[in-house]
Amino acid sequence: MARPTFLMNIIVAIKQVPARDSQLHIAGSGQWIEESDLAYEINEPDAYALEAGLQLKEKHGGEVIALCAGPDRAGQTIREALAKGADRAIHIEEDIGALDPLAQARLLAAAVKIETPDLVLTGLQSDDLGYGQTGVIIAELLGLPHATIIMEVEAREGAIRVKRELEDGWFQHIEMPLPALLAVQSGISKLRYATLMGIKKAKSKEVRRVSASSLGIAPAAPSIVLQRLYLPERTKRTQLFEGDAKKAAAQLVEKLKFEARVI
Amino acid sequence: MSVLAILEQRAGAWNRASFETLAAAQQIAKELGTTASAAVLGQNIGALANELAATDLAVVYALEHDLLKDYTPDAYTAALKELLDRLKPSIVLFPHTYQVRDFLPKLATRLGRVAVSDVVSHRVESGQLVLVRQLFQGKVNVDVGLAGDAPHLASLQAGAYRGDRVAAGAAAVEVVAPSIQPGDVRTRPLEPFRESQRAVDLGAAELIVSVGRGIKEAGNIPLVEKLAHALGAELAASRPICDAGWLPMERQVGSSGQTVAPKMYMAIGISGAIQHLVGMKGARIVVAINKDANAPIFEVADYGIVGDLFQVVPALIEAIQNAK
Numbered sequence: 001m002a003r004p005t006f007l008m009n010i011i012v013a014i015k016q017v018p019a020r021d022s023q024l025h026i027a028g029s030g031q032w033i034e035e036s037d038l039a040y041e042i043n044e045p046d047a048y049a050l051e052a053g054l055q056l057k058e059k060h061g062g063e064v065i066a067l068c069a070g071p072d073r074a075g076q077t078i079r080e081a082l083a084k085g086a087d088r089a090i091h092i093e094e095d096i097g098a099l100d101p102l103a104q105a106r107l108l109a110a111a112v113k114i115e116t117p118d119l120v121l122t123g124l125q126s127d128d129l130g131y132g133q134t135g136v137i138i139a140e141l142l143g144l145p146h147a148t149i150i151m152e153v154e155a156r157e158g159a160i161r162v163k164r165e166l167e168d169g170w171f172q173h174i175e176m177p178l179p180a181l182l183a184v185q186s187g188i189s190k191l192r193y194a195t196l197m198g199i200k201k202a203k204s205k206e207v208r209r210v211s212a213s214s215l216g217i218a219p220a221a222p223s224i225v226l227q228r229l230y231l232p233e234r235t236k237r238t239q240l241f242e243g244d245a246k247k248a249a250a251q252l253v254e255k256l257k258f259e260a261r262v263i
Numbered sequence: 264m265s266v267l268a269i270l271e272q273r274a275g276a277w278n279r280a281s282f283e284t285l286a287a288a289q290q291i292a293k294e295l296g297t298t299a300s301a302a303v304l305g306q307n308i309g310a311l312a313n314e315l316a317a318t319d320l321a322v323v324y325a326l327e328h329d330l331l332k333d334y335t336p337d338a339y340t341a342a343l344k345e346l347l348d349r350l351k352p353s354i355v356l357f358p359h360t361y362q363v364r365d366f367l368p369k370l371a372t373r374l375g376r377v378a379v380s381d382v383v384s385h386r387v388e389s390g391q392l393v394l395v396r397q398l399f400q401g402k403v404n405v406d407v408g409l410a411g412d413a414p415h416l417a418s419l420q421a422g423a424y425r426g427d428r429v430a431a432g433a434a435a436v437e438v439v440a441p442s443i444q445p446g447d448v449r450t451r452p453l454e455p456f457r458e459s460q461r462a463v464d465l466g467a468a469e470l471i472v473s474v475g476r477g478i479k480e481a482g483n484i485p486l487v488e489k490l491a492h493a494l495g496a497e498l499a500a501s502r503p504i505c506d507a508g509w510l511p512m513e514r515q516v517g518s519s520g521q522t523v524a525p526k527m528y529m530a531i532g533i534s535g536a537i538q539h540l541v542g543m544k545g546a547r548i549v550v551a552i553n554k555d556a557n558a559p560i561f562e563v564a565d566y567g568i569v570g571d572l573f574q575v576v577p578a579l580i581e582a583i584q585n586a587k
Contacts, residue, residue: 024402227406248568250585253583255566
């Protein structure tokens with residue numbers, strides 16, 4: 001099969017977030033969570049963005065750069081992205097924790113600008129803060145056209161055509177010139193695992209470490225303030241059965257049959 | 264001080280979340296002791312604007328332009344930036360729709376602001392608006408305070424406010440012609456379409472057994488299938504299961520899948536992220552089986568078992584068979 005005659009240089013912004021099954025505790029300050037005893041992993045929507053980037057590179061040639069802002073521990077997530085096939089990485093060494101989405105996007109945009117990629121990919125939202133804004137803000141800061149909730153990407157020279165998910169089972173194709181930014185929907189394709197060879201190769205790949213100040217980004221006053229974190233109250237009274245599975249199952253079935261009368 | 268609601272329509276039909284935002288704007292304006300107005304964007308939207316003229320608002324702004332016929336983030340951002348620069352409202356509210364997610368961060372950035380997205384409730388404390396949103400997939404709530412200059416922008420989660428509480432009244436309609444140029448619009452949207460007809464109608468199911476990422480791997484799905492069979496229930500799933508291809512997309516319940524309202528919804532290994540909850544909160548009885556007692560799914564469950572699903576589900580199948 002003849003390879004298309006243009007290359008795609010792609011930056012994928014990835015974030016490291018607390019692992020999904022983490023037991024969260026509110027920090028003493030009440031303004032963030034207790035981070036010391038948490039395990040971290042790649043933000044799952046970003047794993048799909050990385051996958052989309054790797055597939056485009058495999059089809060067209062070019063390179064995939066993984067871009068990640070976070071403290072030292074984010075290095076693990078970066079190594080995993082390199083092991084899956086990213087060619088090199090940029091690590092913005094800053095504790096971004098509860099930074100507002102504009103402050104986070106400013107850091108990422110400054111790093112993207114230096115690389116002048118054809119395409120910037122992000123996940124749709126983060127599993128920690130969940131604002132779902134970072135990609136679109138990066139696009140605006142860099143003057144790039146964008147589209148979000150992307151299910152398919154088809155690249156031509158200097159342009160792309162994407163399939164965007166709308167609500168209630170509707171979709172839409174959108175065309176735009178490159179360079180552009182896309183926020184990718186989870187499930188765009190199956191995620192790959194890192195191979196042993198990939199893990200080995202990752203060790204020799206370049207990770208460029210930068211900081212907010214080396215990117216020329218000064219801290220700005222936040223315009224939204226996380227005043228207080230707390231655990232949500234239960235709105236319903238739940239009858240809970242714990243302990244031995246057999247006993248709990250029998251109790252539940254009895255309730256469903258004689259109290260709720262649904263079976 | 265004033266509150267402005269930005270409402271959403273497509274091809275002349277309202278997105279029903281618009282009325283939730285409208286009701287919220289009226290309520291928040293009242294609590295802040297000010298007035299609410301609303302804006303709608305499109306082409307030939309006179310009928311929609313007239314509908315709003317019968318509600319309790321100060322002014323209805325109808326932003327009419329050929330380039331607003333089909334949504335693009337560039338045209339919407341340009342039109343709304345111009346409107347907000349002129350009106351200088353204090354609070355601007357949007358429904359948290361897919362479309363709003365696509366342009367609100369861009370608009371906020373152009374205004375030098377940060378939008379508070381996906382708000383679930385609010386309160387007014389000594390004249391200041393405090394917005395509540397969720398972090399960590401619904402495991403934690405946070406009170407968000409607004410700092411810096413107005414306008415403050417926020418989008419409201421679907422179902423957070425009641426659309427049937429819009430107060431009737433009379434409002435003046437002002438038609439606005441935004442100065443958007445064709446060169447401003449860089450993306451070209453094509454006609455929206457639907458994929459092939461769904462073969463499974465979960466909306467009509469009386470009993471649903473739904474499986475989430477707690478099932479760990481594709482090879483374990485038959486266990487939950489067996490439970491559904493024992494109950495005579497339809498099998499459904501949360502998004503990650505369908506994303507991974509373990510069950511077809513048409514079995515997905517949630518904001519991007521089907522909305523269901525069965526007699527009983529049994530969630531197996533589903534933590535209950537908000538995107539899932541909006542798809543199943545119409546169920547009469549919710550049963551949750553999860554190893555994490557703090558999983559948000561237990562907040563909406565009537566009955567629950569905290570435990571390992573790989574022990575609980577086989578025990579349930581046996582108990583159901585014995586009960587027959």
